[in-house]
Amino acid sequence: MADTRSSKSEPNGRALFKGLAFASPFIIGFLVLYAWPILASGYYSLTDFSLFKAPRWVGLANYERMIADAKFWKSLYNTLFFTFVGVPVDIAISIFGAHVLNQKLRGQPLWRALVYLPSIVPAVAAGFLWRWLLNAQYGFVNEILRWFHLPQPNWLLDASWGGISVIVLMLWTVGGTMLIYLAALKNVPQELYEAAELDGAGPLRRFWHITWPMISPVTLFQVIVLLIAFLQVFTQPFVLSKDPGLGTQTATGPGDSMLSYSIYLFQNGFTFLKMGYASAMAWVLLFVTLGITLLILWSAKKWVFYDNR
């Protein structure tokens, strides 16, 4: 216990000084990059303002305008569609893939690397690559669907498939989640499976009664992490929907099907120069994210199993 005694013998003021000194870069960072901007953003959201126009107080007008703004609702709907389809599919594919990787196989590092590789591809490169893969006429996705005599949608030009194209692109980087599940599977005690097998439980029952509850804390964490990522999605639809004729302006996909919330926020802030409106949108996003996260945390006591041994 020598350590606690010696540090207790240090005067409080000195300890405080040292702690603050080491932490000072982040304390500055917190004030400049988080605390002040949060307050400023809250204030901006109640004003009409742009780069060239000083903030003018408008009260809740920005929030009221959202209610009547069809594009706002469209972008919110799209983003919730990406999220509520994308996150469960992402989790399902990850759990399935983790089981495949958790088999007795040679070359584990190779398989893990191959699955993770798409996650480090620059999003712009990934977006262009998938524009090519999803090309209705020359792309390989439809070619493969043709082999199996499945319908071959016009992915990027059909309003009912634009959102799905965004999800497909995002699912290409599911490897990170898969590797997290792989680590979780390796932590499930083997005795549980052996006992279940003696009781004659088949694979599905073993999954449902052992694996699923044992990995449920990981699932909770991953659902929240993915939820936040999907609700903020920007680059993937931004690149998928780019209209070559429009220079650096973005298109928003057929029938605005790829207009994500963050893209519309970006457009308001930096293209239409309605920065007050964009700030108000950012706060709505924060509350939507918080609301859904709290709902999931509240539901967690029904389906998350904590092993307290």
Next chain:
Amino acid sequence: MTTAELSGATLGERVPVGGRFGWLMTIYRYALVILLAAVFVFPFVVMLTTAFKVSDEIFMAPPELLPRTWTLEHFYNALTQIPFFRFLTNTIVIAGLSVLGTVLVSPLVAYSLAKLRWRGRNLLFIMVLATMMLPPQVTLIPIYMMWNKVGATGTILPLIIPAFLGTPFFIFLIRQFLLSVPDELIEAAKVDGASEFRIYWSIVLPIARPALITSAVFQFVWAWTDFLYPLIYLNDEESYTLSIGLYSFLGQHGVQWGPLMAACVLFTLPAFLIFLVFQRYFIGGIATGALK
């Protein structure tokens, strides 16, 4: 090998090792994993082979995977139609400085959180966690206005200074790592009269090397692949990163899939090399759950 790997008890595939149909099960397992890997890898193959096809072959329906005639012309075009090397240099400078900031500063803060006892430490930790959760959209516009006010928009400063103020994810990651370092090591040095900074520099940092490398490689890939922030802050083609340069490439030259795929190959390659060299740090970082 652990028992988990040996028994292969996953979806319940108990492998009767050496059983009558053991070889069948082996084929089944490899078929499954090869299929899984193929889904992830196939797009890369298309990217690569498209980049080597002559233009006529790119637009063929139905498409063929391998080029009939291999060509390097798209790589030549990609390097000459856009100022590729300038974009590359800009990206390297931004990624390099971000990594430097991260390894210089994030461990300092992490050390204060993990090993120094001071009033307010818990509050600071809560601040780190809260900032990790905050959607960047909330701070996007005020931070932009701030950089605009000091005349830093259009420069790389807004892209690199945040790394020098400590990145919450890496502070968290390194803190978790430092918690596992025994206090005795530090106390022993204290008894010898070493200053706090000396202890940090010559004892703590070398121990924290794995966590530092993990932070550095993730920071590199994040900066390398970043899109939104360069899009907002870099408004002059001179200062474009590869992400922005490649993005505007599609507009300026219509859709030329050959050069575009060649440029994507060249853009992706450095991130791949970093991944290959530092693979175990990536996988280790993912396993902690803080990074993805």
